[in-house]
Amino acid sequence: MLNTSQYDLNEIIEKIKDKSPFELKDNERSRTWSLRVIISKLYYSLDYKNEPQATRQKVTQLLLYHGQFSKEEIDKTFQASAKETTEYSMEFLRQHPEVAQAEALNSKEFPEEVEGEEERIKEIKYIFPRYC
Numbered sequence: 275m276l277n278t279s280q281y282d283l284n285e286i287i288e289k290i291k292d293k294s295p296f297e298l299k300d301n302e303r304s305r306t307w308s309l310r311v312i313i314s315k316l317y318y319s320l321d322y323k324n325e326p327q328a329t330r331q332k333v334t335q336l337l338l339y340h341g342q343f344s345k346e347e348i349d350k351t352f353q354a355s356a357k358e359t360t361e362y363s364m365e366f367l368r369q370h371p372e373v374a375q376a377e378a379l380n381s382k383e384f385p386e387e388v389e390g391e392e393e394r395i396k397e398i399k400y401i402f403p404r405y406c
Contacts, residue, residue, distance in 0.1 A: 283315050283405065290316075290340045298342075306351070309343055313351050314402035325365040326399045358396040366397040 289296045290312070298305055313333055322329040334348050367374040373395055 283311065286312060287315060287319075290336060290342075293340050295342055306347075309347055309351050310354075310402065311405050312337070313348070314405055317400060317402060318404060322400070324363055326363055326397075328365060330400065352400055355400045355402050356398050357401050359399055360394045360396055361399075362397050363399070370395065 286296050298308055316333045316336065317329055320329045320332055330352055334345070334352075337343050337348050338345060362370075362373060362377065367377070376394075
């Protein structure tokens with residue numbers, strides 16, 4: 275059974291790192307909720323603001339290494355929390371220098387002089403509830 279106290283979450287995170295199984299209720303709703311809490315805790319413990327995709331990969335690799343959840347379950351949890359945004363991370367700007375350049379032009383002293391407002395490319399970030 276998974277409770278959300280800080281002690282229990284920390285214990286579960288340690289079990290994941292040690293590749294030790296932990297007890298889950300045997301129903302789909304509990305398993306889905308438990309995975310969401312675990313992913314949230316892991317995701318927010320890493321550099322998610324600057325590197326949301328790299329953080330997702332790290333969390334996914336850690337959970338797959340642990341072996342208690344499938345890639346499909348993990349991906350479904352991330353997809354449910356995905357949000358498109360134009361508030362870009364450093365990781366996204368490094369991967370899309372043309373966006374970084376456009377952002378720099380838009381932040382100049384006279385942003386209204388930029389020709390037309392074209393559709394801006396969007397980055398995917400993940401928003402999870404925060405658990406203690």
